[in-house]
Amino acid sequence: MARIPSPIGQIHDPLFEEKGLEVWIKRDDLIHPHIMxxxxxxxxxxxxxxxxxxxxxxxxxxxxxxxxxxxxxxxxxxxxxxxxxxxxxxxxxxxxxxxxxxxxxxxxxxxxxxxxxxxxxxxxxxxxxxxxxxxxxxxxxxTNELAIRGCQEIWTEINQSFDYVITSVGTGGTMAGLLKAMSGEGKLIGISALKGNFIHSEFRNMLQHHNIPFENYELMDQWHFGGYGKVTDDLVAFINDTKEKINVLFDPIYTAKMYFAVTKLIETNYFPSNSKIVLIHTGGLQGIAGFIEKQKKNILL
Incomplete structure (x- = not known):
């Protein structure tokens, strides 16, 4: 059985409190053990x-x-x-x-x-x-039209207002669905897992194809750690430290890069004080076993 709506909860971190921010996370990784x-x-x-x-x-x-x-x-x-x-x-x-x-x-x-x-x-x-x-x-x-429709429901399940919504980005379908559902209510930030600025034109083309307005979003491409599928020892250490700190496991391909970007943006005062932020955990945890087997790097499960 799917766990819908997926749970949402606040992340408590001294850094967030120091900056005067509320940071929440929507746990779509908990929807289903295999279809997450x-x-x-x-x-x-x-x-x-x-x-x-x-x-x-x-x-x-x-x-x-x-x-x-x-x-x-x-x-x-x-x-x-x-x-x-x-x-x-x-x-x-x-x-x-x-x-x-x-x-x-x-x-x-x-x-x-x-x-x-x-x-x-x-x-x-x-x-x-x-x-x-x-x-x-x-x-x-x-990602197709029906997939974007499904991703809209991530936002419609959230029954409180946020100033910022942040998600990892691969093909862009999740971000497109969120943008369509939000209709300009809060700013949407996408953290690309891919290296290269081509993602910007591809995402704009997707929005145009699906008649989604180009409004109130920012797509960031500087947190890819070398490109799609590239994982450094520093990122693995960050995943493990984060798991111990907030008891949330992020995957090395998408969501860990997203959470790393969020911490850096907060450290550099990107978000005004008193902002309310929600992160979307898009899953991807099934790939960790293969990553460990291939890379011989230890991620705490």
């Missing part, structure tokens, strides 16, 4: 669409450690729907890491393709639809 965070939000209405339209199942894309692949596999299994995962990397197998093992154990059929073929299939979904007729084709990361 923004992945649950993004899949909700897509699964309803598959059932109501009597579609055959879901085909989607992802890398070796994809949160989206793991969550889609679990969600389809729970709904007794077939799922197919097209995985970037023809050198991989279902036994390559905990994420792929989990997806395979959930019944997802994994197809391992070269990086070139992966790119071609992503760009030519008509071809993929012909190969898998009757299936819903979900993009990498799971």
């Amino acid at each position: 965070g923004n992945k649950w939000r993004k899949l909700k209405y897509n699964l309803l669409h598959v059932r109501e339209s009597h579609l055959a199942g879901i085909v989607t894309f992802g890398g070796a450690y994809s949160n989206h692949i793991a969550a889609t596999a679990a969600a389809c299994a729970a709904n007794q729907l077939p799922s197919i995962g097209i995985i970037r990397g023809d050198e991989l197998s279902p036994d390559s890491n905990p994420t792929l093992r989990f997806a395979s154990d959930q019944g997802m059929k994994l197809q391992f393709v070269s990086r070139n073929e992966y790119r071609q299939l992503k760009e030519n979904q008509h071809q993929l639809q012909q190969i898998h007729p009757g299936y819903l084709i979900l993009p990498e990361g799971g």
